[in-house]
Amino acid sequence: MEFLHFAFYFGLVIFLILVISKAIKIATAPVHLRWELYPVAHEKGKAHYGGSYLEEFEWWTKPLKKDLLGELWTMFQEIVLLKGVWEHNRSLWFGSAPFHYALYLYIASTLLIFLGLIFGVTPDNVDFQTSWFPQFLNILLWLASILGIIGAIVLLFKRIFDENLRLYSNPSHYFNILLIGMLYVTSLVWLLNSENAIGEFFGFYKSAFTFSSLPEIPVIGYIHLYLLSFFLFYLPFTHMTHFFMKYFTYHKVRWDDEPNFPNSKIRKRLMEQLNFPVQWSAPHIGADGRKTWVVIATSPLPIKENKNG
Amino acid sequence: MAEKRKVRISDISNPNIYPLAEVGPNNTIELPPPYDKLENLPGFKKLSESARQAVDDSLDGVVAVGVPKPKTPEEEQELVEKFISGLIKLFSKENNWTFLQPLLLTMEHCAKCQTCAEECPIFEASGYEEIYRPTYRAEVLRRLYFKYVKPGSPLLKKFQVGDIELNWTLISRLIELSYRCTICRRCAQACPIGIDNGLITHELRKLFSQELGIAAKELHEKGTVQQLLVGSSTGMTPEVVKDNVSFIDEDLSERLGIKVESKWDVPNADYLLIHNAGEFLSWPENPAAFAILLDAAGIKWTYSSELVGYDGVNYGVWYDDFQLARVAQKHFEIAKKLGVKGIIMGECGHESKSMGIIAERIFGNEIKTINAMTLVEQIVFSGKIKFDPERNNFPVTLHDPCNIVRLMGIVEPQRRVLRYLAPKFREMEPHGVENYCCGGGSGFAVMTPYNFLDWRMHISGRKKFKQILDAFKDEPPGPEVPKYVCAPCSNCKGQIRDILDYYGAKEKSGIYYGGLVELVVNAMVDLKEPFIDFSMM
Numbered sequence A: 001m002e003f004l005h006f007a008f009y010f011g012l013v014i015f016l017i018l019v020i021s022k023a024i025k026i027a028t029a030p031v032h033l034r035w036e037l038y039p040v041a042h043e044k045g046k047a048h049y050g051g052s053y054l055e056e057f058e059w060w061t062k063p064l065k066k067d068l069l070g071e072l073w074t075m076f077q078e079i080v081l082l083k084g085v086w087e088h089n090r091s092l093w094f095g096s097a098p099f100h101y102a103l104y105l106y107i108a109s110t111l112l113i114f115l116g117l118i119f120g121v122t123p124d125n126v127d128f129q130t131s132w133f134p135q136f137l138n139i140l141l142w143l144a145s146i147l148g149i150i151g152a153i154v155l156l157f158k159r160i161f162d163e164n165l166r167l168y169s170n171p172s173h174y175f176n177i178l179l180i181g182m183l184y185v186t187s188l189v190w191l192l193n194s195e196n197a198i199g200e201f202f203g204f205y206k207s208a209f210t211f212s213s214l215p216e217i218p219v220i221g222y223i224h225l226y227l228l229s230f231f232l233f234y235l236p237f238t239h240m241t242h243f244f245m246k247y248f249t250y251h252k253v254r255w256d257d258e259p260n261f262p263n264s265k266i267r268k269r270l271m272e273q274l275n276f277p278v279q280w281s282a283p284h285i286g287a288d289g290r291k292t293w294v295v296i297a298t299s300p301l302p303i304k305e306n307k308n309g
Numbered sequence B: 001m002a003e004k005r006k007v008r009i010s011d012i013s014n015p016n017i018y019p020l021a022e023v024g025p026n027n028t029i030e031l032p033p034p035y036d037k038l039e040n041l042p043g044f045k046k047l048s049e050s051a052r053q054a055v056d057d058s059l060d061g062v063v064a065v066g067v068p069k070p071k072t073p074e075e076e077q078e079l080v081e082k083f084i085s086g087l088i089k090l091f092s093k094e095n096n097w098t099f100l101q102p103l104l105l106t107m108e109h110c111a112k113c114q115t116c117a118e119e120c121p122i123f124e125a126s127g128y129e130e131i132y133r134p135t136y137r138a139e140v141l142r143r144l145y146f147k148y149v150k151p152g153s154p155l156l157k158k159f160q161v162g163d164i165e166l167n168w169t170l171i172s173r174l175i176e177l178s179y180r181c182t183i184c185r186r187c188a189q190a191c192p193i194g195i196d197n198g199l200i201t202h203e204l205r206k207l208f209s210q211e212l213g214i215a216a217k218e219l220h221e222k223g224t225v226q227q228l229l230v231g232s233s234t235g236m237t238p239e240v241v242k243d244n245v246s247f248i249d250e251d252l253s254e255r256l257g258i259k260v261e262s263k264w265d266v267p268n269a270d271y272l273l274i275h276n277a278g279e280f281l282s283w284p285e286n287p288a289a290f291a292i293l294l295d296a297a298g299i300k301w302t303y304s305s306e307l308v309g310y311d312g313v314n315y316g317v318w319y320d321d322f323q324l325a326r327v328a329q330k331h332f333e334i335a336k337k338l339g340v341k342g343i344i345m346g347e348c349g350h351e352s353k354s355m356g357i358i359a360e361r362i363f364g365n366e367i368k369t370i371n372a373m374t375l376v377e378q379i380v381f382s383g384k385i386k387f388d389p390e391r392n393n394f395p396v397t398l399h400d401p402c403n404i405v406r407l408m409g410i411v412e413p414q415r416r417v418l419r420y421l422a423p424k425f426r427e428m429e430p431h432g433v434e435n436y437c438c439g440g441g442s443g444f445a446v447m448t449p450y451n452f453l454d455w456r457m458h459i460s461g462r463k464k465f466k467q468i469l470d471a472f473k474d475e476p477p478g479p480e481v482p483k484y485v486c487a488p489c490s491n492c493k494g495q496i497r498d499i500l501d502y503y504g505a506k507e508k509s510g511i512y513y514g515g516l517v518e519l520v521v522n523a524m525v526d527l528k529e530p531f532i533d534f535s536m537m
Ligand code: SF4
Pocket: B109, B110, B111, B112, B113, B114, B115, B116, B117, B135, B190, B191, B192, B193, B194, B195, B196, B197
């Protein structure tokens, strides 16, 4: 096995293990108390002004209707248009948008390469000089690289020269931008230097997934793929995991408006949680490490009123 | 003049920087005349020497909680140790299942893009003081979480979030800082990732209360503790509240020429009505208007004279999960005992949210809760009562209480009522779920220790005052035309009362305030005398 293969497998495996385990950890965290924030995108007919089913008199006598299309539309605007940043932080959007679009395009081109490998559209059986598919991939990667470099430069400049950002930035922030920026710089140089860069990308992924020997790749290709492997390994350790955690911040917190009906799943989980033993030390809590949450919350206050207070 | 050095996150533990930030009246949010001259406004009260000796004012020269200064190094150390143990509990599922998931999400995924910063009315009104930036206190907690709770290499953690020194100064300042945010969650609404810096304030307050036993006196000792032991955070016992209410009934019956009759512990009533008990003391017309309206609509309702049963306040929602649950449990238990169909929650935002959705998650929704906005809308449009909207022919604007609107999504019912019954109704800008907090949120409206009132008026309440003034900018500016700010929440009313008094807005501009139900009753054809009498407000 080539060392590049090893680095790539290592990065990919760590990425998958950590992303999946983090997602499981947060998905199985206890049901929290309601803390929604309006507008809630699935409120049918009401989401556009931020209304909720609680506006209905005796809402529990009416069916709760969810607007899944509305939810999808809101997600689309957030993911594709970066609407929140556009509305609340326009100057950052001009860095953040190309930065994110570049990632989307890069991921899309990688997925297409996988599809090509699965369906046999590879340099071995298709003429990559004339076929539209590799040309299309070529365009995607060009766009990704250029947008990525622009985004990284804008974001880096903003972090360095805007004091509001600089004061709250840590070494990791600069490192992350530089790392991702370098990923695009190397892909751009690769595209510039090699007539058959797309074919070489194919070759690398094919060899990686068929455990065969590495085809010929230029030095810049090696650098790019090592950086990519490192990025895969490193990403789950950073706040950039927001790319999937955003699902939870929106669906499980901001938009979580589920009532606690008898026999519901929520009710079952809550019954378990109410029986957790509590250790808080303040005297008015009255915990001893054995008494459960619900016992404490339903017992009389274990302190007397301070008449001098 | 050299530009002021901005406060860094790590400065919070440096006792030599005193105070960490200097805050005072400023014109970052410009008000129109006659409120534009800072020199005409009262400044911040200076703390007395004895107060400064006794409590720590090193955050910003303002004191809301008043952390006693330590007498010995051992005392300092003890606080630090207790804090660490509380910090660990805050991130354990047994002790903090109630908010662990959103807390972890917020701790781990902030991109530090500062998109949230512009949305905070406190940060803006302070002249953009760093310590009030929504991410400032979150960053302090984040560094502490990485350092003391999250496993991993210390070097990597420093690289990721930076370091911080934990000492008495940091904790004391953080306690005060957790009372410089109204938990309005406007910042969270703007965050593209879904990070919630308002939640951080909430969780910090919980850590301090549940582990260290430290909280704002008005919320804890005078608030939930008094409510659970005496019956109400106002200090009213059942006997006193019944006395007061019967006095209000008599007084208003005489003035209005119709019978105002409050009912207590009625068996077989359909609904238990629970107001924020502050209404009985400060705005008795509000419960009276409810009584008139419910009777006119033929609703069978009752008050409860059991301890806690006549006070819908639940300050626990802002600082302590257990106090929240204890108070809410009492409310539900009393309703069950009375055998009512449900609880009508008066015009109080945090009562509505704590009982209607937060406690509902804890105790289930067998006891139904009805918020005042939807109930009033239902009655107004039921056709059972005749109204003459011309009786409300004065300018009216609406304040959106954060708890009811941004945090419960109850936006339109109160507007439909106002569009029908208040011909001169106009919106504030922005409004609805994008509203600005009154500045008294998270309990501030009942907090006036030391010089905290000055801070509330100049910093947390300034944006709302500007919004109110702007809403009436097309009206004659003087007091000749009375203008009505409809604030359907007791807590917001307290803050708006204080703002209008502080800036002299009643005398200078004729701005008055009140609830929603008063406007509704004022428009009732059956009433011979106007219910709203500006000369008595
Ligand atoms: S809380 Fe959200 S908006 Fe604010 S800095 Fe963090 S990621 Fe950006």
